[in-house]
Amino acid sequence: MFVSVDTAAILRDEVAALREQLDRKTTECTELKCEINVLQQEVVDQSIEIKNLNLKICSLESTHNDTVLLLNDEMCTLRREKLDQEVSKHDLKMKLVDERKKNAQTKICLHMQYTQLTSLITAIVALRKLDACEAPWLFTQYCYLDFHKKWEMANSAKRQQRCFNMTTNAAVFLEATLRNIDWDTFTHCWGDAFDIGFGNGLRQSTLGINFLQNLRSKLSVANELNYTLQWQNYKYIGAINTYTITNAYGVSYPFTISATKGAYRWSDESSLKMYWSFGNDLKSIVGNSTLMGGKSLLRSSGQFALANASLYMVYVKSTSLIKSPTDPIYTTEQSFLGPFGSIDMIYVGVPHEVQEVLRYFLHFAQQVRQQEPDLYNNITTFNYPTPVLQTWLEDNVSDSSLCPISGFNSLSDLSFNFDTVCDPILHRPNSIEISKVHNMLFATIFANLNDTVDLDDACSEVLSVFDNCQLALNSTLDLLNKYSTRELYGIWATQLYESVRNLNIQWMQLGHYSFTSPIYVYHEPVLSNFNNSDILAWHALYDWMIGVREVVSFQGDNGNITLLGNTMNTYAQPVDVSQLPTVFALFAQRGVQYVTYVIIALASITSAYISFSRGHVEGMNLFKVSSVGGIIWIGRPLILVRSLTALCLLSTANVVLEMKNGMSYFTTISEQWYTTCLAANEVTWLVGIVNDLFIVYTNEWTHKYAFINSIIVWVTSACLATLVPVQPTITIDSKCQVDTLDFQVRCNLGDVAIGSLFRLLLLCGIVIASNCLCYIATRRLLKKPNKAISSSFLLCGSARYLFKQDKWKCSGVFYLDTASAVVNGLISFRHRGTWYVFDVKTWRLHKIEQTLINMMQIEFKRVIPLVDNNSKDLQ
Structure with missing residues (x-):
């Protein structure tokens, strides 16, 4: 086969073109592979950064969680003391945390609303900033309209009698609420209801008219009483709990322990049947939809709404709170306590005597x-989901005492719960959670269990987990046998027992012997007479002491009972890493880096000028690169930032979280001596600033003491940091405020001070005192120095008095070498006998003519004559 010459040429061109394309593709592939490798490396670098960030976050979470556990425990004992403690392994007072509890569960501190926030100042100030439209939903049962008890308001005669024992509580007086809210807002929302319930009746008498006219005036806070609201579960009391960390500058940064918002839970409540709140009273008298429609809420009125009916009858006929026919449980419960609608629910706080016992127990446990x-760590624990008293094992009991019948069995709730939902599907049964070692220790000690006691009795109420119970008790006794618990039990058991017995805290349940027998109210004291089988009771009481359970006194027209509630829901919230303050730290870090880079650049330029001038420089001036060059090239503000950063490091404790034997604890790490010396040397930047500021007074004396002053400050700071290091302090002092009364609480539980403002101020004082003392000593001990040779305006104050000038004067003219000029902020070059000098201090360019000099002194040819009248400003 023959191919023409032209065709061959064309084929060769095509082959060459294909080869070129192949080469380009190969090159592109190579470049692409390089880009892929770069991207892969970037991904690896980013992965490393992410891992490092995750490690930092984990460290922050661990430290935060352990601090939270400490504050939660200490808050339960309401300690008002400052613990100036050495944070060390041996003297550690802080919380030792079980490794299994790394995700600390924070508890919603509802008891703050009912215990600590009832003072006259706190409650009334909160009431005055409350939205007046929300005032009727404050949960309290009013007894009287006015403080003089002229107009009674209780919804039953027997409850009115009980009101005589409540007069120290301003919350039972409607006047306390009305005087401290915005009246215009209140009348806008509830004006019609108030007129029907109170206004129309009050306007029928002169006394009532005067009361209404004076109602807008607020009484002074000092004239009010304490203001304690009642327990309810138709709304969550939101709680924002924080603690602060204070640095060496005295600035405190808050860290959130738990944060929940208040919210109404009308569909899940179970307490309104006891009393449906004053808001519903007002709503029910507007219109004719209820038996109370259009009637008064004053007992003295002829139109009193409940004169011929009870609030319970209103429930049955006009609401869905009580369905008809009435549940047998409710009938029995009313025969025991009294009719629904008139039952007070009083929150019972932990007595101080009990808190004292808890404090000593926590110390013993640690x-x-x-x-x-x-x-x-070998102590085993167990969980018994549905405990029941041994005396009730043969009976059939119902669920929560706040709910209707959902079925009877021998294993059911012992009490009530804030989170109780009266729905058999959503209802969470009671449980005694014995999954905490501290519960086991506390219960075993105060139930007085030991090797001589038959443990079968102690576990008789948990038959379904009997073996687990005995195993847990035996493992607990193995630990306690190594210690003498008789002292702890002997000193505190009686006090604890009597305090709980005086409150008459009980278990309560409703049930019957058989399905044909009537329903009875079963109730037993939580504690028997030092019975060894009270171990479950002590478990539950410990939960109450640490805030996991509540105690509420139900007081009705027929009787009353104080019940220990079931465990409340706990909430685990992740650590908010964004709360870690980094803005100032980042600014300080960048400031320190900037100062370092500028000083390095200044030293490099100075070295270049030394080379250009062939060594014709004043070597002593080069030691002033920091004290003179730093002030000029960097400025006092950034120099101050660097010195304050060093002061902060010397005034801050280095606290780290360590793990050992399943425990975590805080400890301090001592810095190496050379690290401390380097940090102390940074304080001399502040010395330079002080010298520069005082130089207008010290003048020629400055160079006599400046060096020794820096040495004294350096050594003193290093010795102080090494011999008397800063120790962290923990102040546990719960400070709460009411954001919205009966709805939102905000508390700061304590402060962790890792830095010492006193130490920082002490170091600053040492710098100033050293400067003053050195100046005074120099003036007294040394002869008066000669005045500075040069008074040129091109020299800054520190250069004029700190630069060595003796050898650089010729024919009455002072000369400055180019290297020293750079330190002084003068960038210079010489051209044809003329010096061109750029002054960075004034941002101007000067032209200086070379003066006649002794030609035999060759070094003066390479230096700048500082003659102000011989220079020309070129700008």
Whole structure:
């Protein structure tokens, strides 16, 4: 086959073109592979950064969680003391945290609303900033309209009698609420209802008219009483709990422990049947939809709404709170307590005597855990979901006492719960959660269990987990046998027992012997007479002491009972890393880096000028690069930032979280001596600023003491940081405020001070005092120095008095070498006998003519004559 010459040429061209395309593709592939490798490396670098960030976040979460556990425990004992403690392994007073509890569960501190926030100042100030439209939903049962008790308001005669014992509580007086809210807003929302319930009746008498006219005036806070609201579960009391960390500058940064918002839970409530709130009273008298429609809420009125009916009858006929026919449980409960609608629910706080016992127990438990970590970790725990008293095992009991019948069995709720939902599907049964070692220790000690006691009795109420119960008790006794618990039990058991017995806290349940027998109210004291089988009771009481359970007194027209509630829901919230303040730290870090880079650049330029001038420089001036060059090239503000950063490091404790034997604890790490010396050397930047500011007074004396002053400050700061290091302090002091009364609470539980403002101010004082003392000593001990040779305006104050000038004067003219000029902020070059000098201090360019000099002194040819009248400003 023959191919023409032209065709061959064309084929060769095509082949060459294909080869070129192949080469280009190969090159592109190579470049693409390089880009892929770069991207892969970037991904690896980013992964490393993410891992490092995750490690930092984990460290922050661990430290935060352990601090939270400490504050939660200490808050339960309401300690008002400052713990100036050495944070060390041996003297550690802080919380030792079980490794299994890394995700600390924070508890909603509802008891703040009913215990700590009832003072006259706190409550009334909160009431005055309350939205007046929400005032009727404050949960309290009013007894009187006015403080003089002229007009009674209780919805039953027997409850009115009980009101005589409540007069120290301003919350039972409607006047306390009305005087402290915005009246215009209140009348806008509830004006019609108020007129029907109160206004129309009051306007029928002169006394009532005067009362209404004076109602807008507020009484002084000092004239009010305490203001305690009642327990309810138709709304969550939101709680924002924080603690603060204070740095060496005295600035405190808040960290959130738990944050929940108040919210109404009308569909899940179970307490309104006891009393449906004053808001519903007002709503029911507007219109004719209820038996109370159009009637008064004053007992003295001839139109009193409940004169011929009870609030319970209103429930049955006009609401869905009580369905008809009435549930047998409710009938029995009313025969025991009294009719629904008139039952007070009083929150019972933990007595101070009980808190004192808890404080000593926590101290004992921490001591045991540190000394015997293996035995402590070997303690087994168990959980009994539906405990029941041994005396009730043969009976059939119902669910929560706040709910209707959903079925009877021998294993059911012992009490009530804030989170109780009266729905058999959504209802969470009661449980005694014995999954915490501290519960086991507390219950075993105060139930007085030991090797001589038959443990079968102690576990008789948990038959379904009997073996687990005995195993847990035996493992607990193995630890306690190594310690003498008789002292703890002997001193505190009686006090604890009597305090709980005086409150008459009980279990309560409704049930019957058989399905044909009537329903009875079963109630037993939580504690028997030092019975060894009270171990479950002590478990539950410990939960109450630490805030996991509530105690509420139900007081009705027929009787009353104080019940221990079931465990409340707990909430685990992740650590908000964004709360870690980094803005100032980042600014300070960048400031320190900037100062370092500028000083390095200044030193490099100075070295270049030394080379250009062939060594014709004043070597002593080069030691002033920081004290003179730093002030000029960097400025006092950034120099101050660097010195304050060093002061902060010297005034801050280095606290780290360590793990050992399943425990975590805080400890301080001492810095190496050379690290401390380097940090102390940074304080001399502040010395330079002080010298520069005082130089207008010290003048020629400055160079006599400046060096020794810096040495004294350096050594003193290093010795102080090494011999007397800063120790962190923990102040546990719960400070709460009401954001919205009966709806939102905000508390700061304590402060962790890792830095010492006193130490920082002390170091600053040392700098100033050293400067003053050195100046005074120099003036007294040394002869008066000669005045500075040069008075040129091109020299800054510190250069004029700190630069060495003796050898650089010729024919009455002072000369400045180019290297020293750079330190002084003068960038210079010489051209044809003329110096061109740029002054960075004034941002101007000067032209200086070379003066006649002794030609035999060759070094003066390479230096700048500082003659102000011989220079020309070129700008």
